[in-house]
Each structure stands twice: as structure tokens, then as C-alpha cells.
Amino acid sequence: MDQANTSEDESTKDHPEEHPAIPPGLSDGETIELLWQLRAQRRQASPKLPETVTCLAAPDGSLLYLVGTAHFSDSSKNDVATTIRAVQPDVVVVELCQYRVSMLKMDENTLLKEAKDINLEKVQQAIKQNGVMSGLMQILLLKVSAHITEQLGMAPGGEFREAFKEAGHVPFCKFHLGDRPIPVTFKRAIAALSLWQKARLAWGLCFLSDPISKEDVEKCKQKDLLEQTMSEMIGEFPALHQTIVAERDIYLTHTLRQATRCVEAPHNSQKVPAVVVGVVGIGHVPGIEKNWDKHLDINEIMSVAPPSQLSWVLGTVIKGVMVGILGYTCYRAGRSIGRVVLSMPPVQSFLATLKPPPA
DSSP: OOTTTSOOEEEOOOOGGGSOOOOTTOOHHHHHHHHHHHHHHHSOSSOOOOTTEEEEEOTTSOEEEEEEEOTTOHHHHHHHHHHHHHHOOSEEEESOOGGGGGGGTSOHHHHHHHHHOOOHHHHHHHHHHHOHHHHHHHHHHHHHHHHHHHHHTOOTTHHHHHHHHHHTTSTTOEEEEOSOOHHHHHHHHHHTSOHHHHHHHHHHHHTOOOOOOHHHHHHGGGSOHHHHHHHHHSTTOHHHHIIIIIHHHHHHHHHHHHHTSOEEOTTTOOEEOOEEEEEEEGGGHHHHHHHTTSOOOOSGGGOOOOOOHHHHHHHHHHHHHHHHHHHHHHHHHOHHHHHHHHTSHHHHHHHHTTSOOOO
């Protein structure tokens, strides 16, 4: 897949315990042939799949099995595992970008703790990565996720970790990240809102506290929980829905179509139709179906407009307040500590961002 237009990908390693014992003395070519035959035997010709799975065909005969999930659902994890085991895919694509790939390899307890913990370090990282306004909006959305995590006692992204694990059990299966980079999404979303709309959205996110149960999550198998929560709050902000949902539908469709190109059989180098499993929030499924046969150009939805002068002024004020709080804390703690803190590279980098943008 073209890295200029898609998220980076990584191949999973085979799990030896999932494969039969390789007879000693086989050449590399014979071993590859054995594993290729094993996968062919496991692949079901007419698999019986969950109702959340949609099958889409490419012109070259490749097949995409699109699994629509709810991000805090145990049954979604089961749907993903069932699908991958049944179709033995060449490629698995998930609704993640490189900025969120760390959740694939973290254990559940660590993720649960991380998802609940919104601290100063996360705020600074979000602002450094996305800019002031986009970074603060990301923190507010993380607060929504933390609220759901607290209510359910479940870490987000379980279906993606399940996909990563199951892909590793399929010989020759590759694992791709299919979502648009999150900084692009947030920056385009913020740019689409007026200052008043940003304030209203932030207010709604700050005071979100409705109780959520696991039964509520399962009811949302027809619409991703986070996207449903967002849609209820941003119904009057169509531009925000366009950037967060519709544009990502286009991007996900593009990466999924890239994945469903014919693959090369490793034992004889012949091109054969690919079998692909895509794992996305169920709210994206209708958009992907709608865009599947369309000509798509993702260049437009990858561009980010430079910040306006008003945004820079507002960002400078916010940063000034944060630096003031830091300086006062250093003063209270003592001059020597203050000098040490202010000499730290992260603080120096932060202070450097206060320089005005070039004219």
C-alpha cells in the first residue's frame, strides 16, 4: 500500500503453536507450501458469519469482509475472532492510525488505567501534537471515552486487539492500519467550527455524565457508541460530522480498497484474489458501502489549513496562562527548583512555541 496515501502497516508473525509441527528437513519452499495449504484448508468457502459482517467484492474478485463493531463490546470482539478464523484473510485492516497503534500491544489492565487517567502530561502531548485548540478538543473527547470506560469497566479498542491477535494466527496474514491520522482529523474538525460552536461543543463535552451500561453498548451494535454520543451532541454541527465521520468513511474506503488488491501466492508467485477483513466502528459501515464503487481522491481530506490569527492569539493566551501557573508553582517551590524545571528540554520547547507565526 502506498504510504503517502495510507497509514503505515506491519506484518504479524505466525504463532507456531497454531500450526502443525513442521517435519524436520523441509526446505523453506516446502515449509511455505505446507503453511499455504494449511490456510487453504482452514478457509471456509461459504462461511456463516455474524450479522454485523458485510461482504463487499472488488472488480478483480477480491473479497472484503467488513466487521461493524461497537468499541466497548465483548460480542464485537467475538464477531472479529469468528470472522478471521472462518475466512483466513490475507490482510486485516483496522480503524486505527499510527498515533493510536500502541493500544494493540498493551495489556487490558494497563489500558483500563490509561483510559481513565486524563493527566497534565496527556494534555501537553495532545497540544504539542495537534495544536492548542485541536489538542484541547482531543482531551475533551478522551474525557468522553474515560467516562464510558469508568461506567463499563472496559478499556476501549478490544476488537482491534482481538483482530491483531487473530491475524497473527493466520499464515502470511498482514495487518494494516486503515484510519486517517488523528491530528489531521482534529485539526480539520476544529477548523470547520466557529469560535462560538467550539465553545458550545466544549461545554457539552465537559458536562457529559449520563450513565451507560453494557446493555446500552450492545444496543448500539447498530451504531457505534462514541459516534452515537457525538451525533446527539453535534446534530447542529454538520461540518463537524462531515470531518469526523463522513471524511473518515472516505479514507477508510480508500485504504480498504487498497488492501483488496490481488496478492502474490508465496509458494508460486502467482497473483490471486485477496481475502480481507476490515474492522471498523459500525457507524462507518453505511458510508463505506456507499463509497465502495466510487472514484475517491483523498488528497482534499488530508489538507489542513494554517491557523488563523485569532486562533494564534487565543492559543498564545492559553499558553501564557499555563506558563504563568508553572512559574508560580516554581516560585512557591523555591528558586533552585524553578531554575531546574525551566531548564528542562520539554519546558524550553514549550516556551519556544510562544513565538508568533511568520507573516
